Amino acid sequence: MLYTQCRYCARIGPLMCSGTMFPHPTMPLVTTAYGSTCPGCYGVMQLFTCTGCGTPQFLMKLGGSAPAFGAAAGNYAPVVQAKQGASQSMLKELFRAGAKTFMSEAGTDLARSLFGGQSS
Ligand SMILES: [Zn+2]
Numbered sequence: 001m002l003y004t005q006c007r008y009c010a011r012i013g014p015l016m017c018s019g020t021m022f023p024h025p026t027m028p029l030v031t032t033a034y035g036s037t038c039p040g041c042y043g044v045m046q047l048f049t050c051t052g053c054g055t056p057q058f059l060m061k062l063g064g065s066a067p068a069f070g071a072a073a074g075n076y077a078p079v080v081q082a083k084q085g086a087s088q089s090m091l092k093e094l095f096r097a098g099a100k101t102f103m104s105e106a107g108t109d110l111a112r113s114l115f116g117g118q119s120s
């Protein structure tokens with residue numbers, strides 16, 4: 001299961017697809033070489049709209065490289081992989097650890113601007 005955390009309201013939720021190319025039963029996305037991919041319709045999800053605050057943002061797999069165009073706007077939602085049914089506190093820990101790794105690898109102002117506001 002892939003989970004994302006909204007940059008704006010910090011809501012954590014699973015990445016699901018119910019059909020982009022054609023309708024199919026809702027299923028969780030998986031990580032492939034192309035990004036966050038739906039195993040049902042093979043659509044690659046790049047833009048995610050938060051179900052909490054409705055803000056669209058780009059998905060960024062932690063540990064991967066960030067495409068420059070969206071990063072410039074700082075409009076990124078981090079994505080982590082976790083077991084189905086993972087608790088919110090487990091997920092929060094994953095996001096925190098992932099952001100830390102990302103920052104130490106990138107070590108740039110970009111990383112700070114992406115994750116600097118999520119200290120809670
Ligand atoms: Zn799909």
Ligand SMILES: [Zn+2]
Nearest residue numbers: 006009050053
């Ligand atoms: Zn939100």
